[in-house]
Amino acid sequence: MSGDSERSATDGPPAGPVVEAHGVSFTFGRGRAGLESIDLVVAAGETLVLLGPNGSGKTTLLRLFARDLRPRAGGIRHRSGDDSKRGAVRVGYAPDMSTHFDELTGRENARWFVRAAGGTARAADALLVRFGMADHADLPVGEYSFGMRRRIDLIEALAAEPRLVLLDEPTVGLDPDGTRVLADVLAERAATGAAIIIATNDTRVAAAADRVAFLHRGRIVAIDSPSALLEAVRGCTSIEIDLESPLREPPMMPDGASATATRDGLIVDSVRGTADLPAICDTIGRAGGRIRRIDVREPGFDDVFRKLTGESLTAGPDGSESLTAGPDGKAGTGQSARRGSGPPWRRR
Amino acid sequence: MAPALMESAVSPVPEGFLHAWRLEWSRSLRRRRLFALNIIVPLALVAPIIAGQAPRQHAALVFAVLFVFFGTFGSAIPLLRDAERGMVRRLALLPVDPGRSLIGRVAAGALIDATQLAPACALIILAGLPSTNALWLALVLPATLAFAGLLGLLVAAIARSVAEGALFAAVSALLLAHASGVFRTPRTGSAGEAIENIAPFRAIHEVLLGTPFTGVGTLLSAVAVSTLLTALLGPHLMRSLARSDGRR
Numbered sequence: 001m002s003g004d005s006e007r008s009a010t011d012g013p014p015a016g017p018v019v020e021a022h023g024v025s026f027t028f029g030r031g032r033a034g035l036e037s038i039d040l041v042v043a044a045g046e047t048l049v050l051l052g053p054n055g056s057g058k059t060t061l062l063r064l065f066a067r068d069l070r071p072r073a074g075g076i077r078h079r080s081g082d083d084s085k086r087g088a089v090r091v092g093y094a095p096d097m098s099t100h101f102d103e104l105t106g107r108e109n110a111r112w113f114v115r116a117a118g119g120t121a122r123a124a125d126a127l128l129v130r131f132g133m134a135d136h137a138d139l140p141v142g143e144y145s146f147g148m149r150r151r152i153d154l155i156e157a158l159a160a161e162p163r164l165v166l167l168d169e170p171t172v173g174l175d176p177d178g179t180r181v182l183a184d185v186l187a188e189r190a191a192t193g194a195a196i197i198i199a200t201n202d203t204r205v206a207a208a209a210d211r212v213a214f215l216h217r218g219r220i221v222a223i224d225s226p227s228a229l230l231e232a233v234r235g236c237t238s239i240e241i242d243l244e245s246p247l248r249e250p251p252m253m254p255d256g257a258s259a260t261a262t263r264d265g266l267i268v269d270s271v272r273g274t275a276d277l278p279a280i281c282d283t284i285g286r287a288g289g290r291i292r293r294i295d296v297r298e299p300g301f302d303d304v305f306r307k308l309t310g311e312s313l314t315a316g317p318d319g320s321e322s323l324t325a326g327p328d329g330k331a332g333t334g335q336s337a338r339r340g341s342g343p344p345w346r347r348r
Numbered sequence: 349m350a351p352a353l354m355e356s357a358v359s360p361v362p363e364g365f366l367h368a369w370r371l372e373w374s375r376s377l378r379r380r381r382l383f384a385l386n387i388i389v390p391l392a393l394v395a396p397i398i399a400g401q402a403p404r405q406h407a408a409l410v411f412a413v414l415f416v417f418f419g420t421f422g423s424a425i426p427l428l429r430d431a432e433r434g435m436v437r438r439l440a441l442l443p444v445d446p447g448r449s450l451i452g453r454v455a456a457g458a459l460i461d462a463t464q465l466a467p468a469c470a471l472i473i474l475a476g477l478p479s480t481n482a483l484w485l486a487l488v489l490p491a492t493l494a495f496a497g498l499l500g501l502l503v504a505a506i507a508r509s510v511a512e513g514a515l516f517a518a519v520s521a522l523l524l525a526h527a528s529g530v531f532r533t534p535r536t537g538s539a540g541e542a543i544e545n546i547a548p549f550r551a552i553h554e555v556l557l558g559t560p561f562t563g564v565g566t567l568l569s570a571v572a573v574s575t576l577l578t579a580l581l582g583p584h585l586m587r588s589l590a591r592s593d594g595r596r
Contacts, residue, residue: 066441093441099434101371103378112374116367116442140378 119160419496447582
């Protein structure tokens with residue numbers, strides 16, 4: 001015990017890589033590709049967010065890291081960070097599906113899973129309090145709401161102080177208080193040297209990460225810090241325009257702007273921002289469109305992803321729903337002509 | 349050192365076994381209705397047979413099948429239900445030895461089953477089971493349930509749904525009961541007799557018949573061997589069970 005204290009006082013938390021993936025590929029049954037040639041190293045104290053549309057391989061990659069799946073090619077290595085310990089790295093994994101022993105209480109579930117993972121009942125109880133579950137902890141999990149079950153998932157994944165934390169869509173079902181507590185606990189775990197990997201579609205989570213990896217059709221298409229990734233779309237304003245009735249195809253936009261048709265109207269990317277707005281409105285009016293609402297927003301991760309892949313972060317597994325037109329007004333040509341997706345990511 | 353690790357240093361029982369053992373008891377005691385039904389249903393079957401003064405051979409057959417089914421189904425079906433809900437997949441990812449964990453679950457299940465069958469057994473004893481057989485029943489019943497539980501575990505690992513599990517459990521339990529001589533009287537020196545001598549459910553049938561019995565050694569050996577195999581094949585069994593949730 002005293003040795004541990006000495007080490008933490010002088011050396012800080014263990015550093016270096018916690019998990020490494022080298023040339024990892026995974027194929028589902030019937031040859032459907034899940035992941036291809038993934039190379040990734042996540043270090044102690046680092047938070048990595050995996051961003052990508054549904055079916056891009058985020059959950060599959062997490063399951064490979066959790067050793068729930070085995071790669072078809074390449075290898076995944078967990079590193080304990082301490083050569084004197086032969087034991088495997090302690091992994092805290094909250095999968096996308098919430099599964100518990102419904103007949104047992106939240107406290108019993110949390111304590112059982114945390115003990116089985118090498119933690120203590122006290123640690124489980126402490127997180128039950130922090131996640132606001134103290135008043136409900138002695139009710140059967142079968143009576144819980146989805147959000148309460150999600151909190152128990154997170155407590156079970158985090159309370160044993162794992163060195164590798166894997167969270168799949170952790171903010172789904174959480175209210176703002178739960179999200180804040182989760183962010184606090186993750187920051188604490190990272191400070192003690194845990195590597196944290198989060199698969200999510202929540203761009204707020206991505207904005208707070210150390211690095212963001214974009215996954216597209218089973219490949220990592222970009223990985224960098226959030227600020228570096230957003231730099232690529234700096235100055236490109238996204239204007240969301242809801243129309244009373246959708247246009248048959250996106251109209252030809254002024255130079256420096258390109259339009260993507262969506263279910264509700266158009267998304268126009270403009271390098272001159274709102275300065276182009278009158279010309280854009282005129283163009284839409286001439287094309288017969290009647291504008292219901294205009295939303296101007298600063299570029300975000302969705303824009304980065306669209307720039308990288310031509311698809312939206314909110315695309316379905318087939319990656320397609322709508323067409324895009326550039327200044328030439330023609331769909332299906334060049335960088336500005338792309339197959340877009342369903343409802344756009346909105347931050348109002 | 350974490351308290352959990354300290355526990356394992358002083359405990360003679362492996363930690364994975366204890367985790368599963370505690371969990372099985374907690375879950376069983378929490379499901380009070382099911383617990384009560386598992387006492388009442390065997391009683392409701394045993395009582396009329398005893399009250400109707402059925403011939404001992406017929407009664408022993410029914411009781412032996414009841415106990416074998418109780419152990420096999422009682423292990424296979426809940427395991428498959430847990431697997432279908434994705435619970436086994438979660439358990440498989442814990443840093444707990446899968447073999448020990450499965451053995452702990454089956455062992456606890458066997459003792460819980462024996463507890464639930466105790467009133468029915470008391471009725472059988474009161475109906476005139478010789479005292480020697482009654483004493484041996486206290487050992488043979490949990491051992492039979494343990495073997496049946498391990499059989500149920502294997503069945504669950506092969507099956508891909510609860511319905512398949514029920515079918516496989518019924519067929520395998522009845523075949524083994526048949527091999528154990530529950531449904532017949534083999535002629536001396538026949539192949540049937542040779543098989544019966546190594547069949548695991550012979551002991552429970554003989555004890556229930558109220559005749560001198562010889563199958564206890566075979567039963568205990570079968571329990572020991574299948575426990576060892578479960579320990580060795582634990583990771584494979586767990587992986588196979590985990591596939592029942594339909595995910596790759």
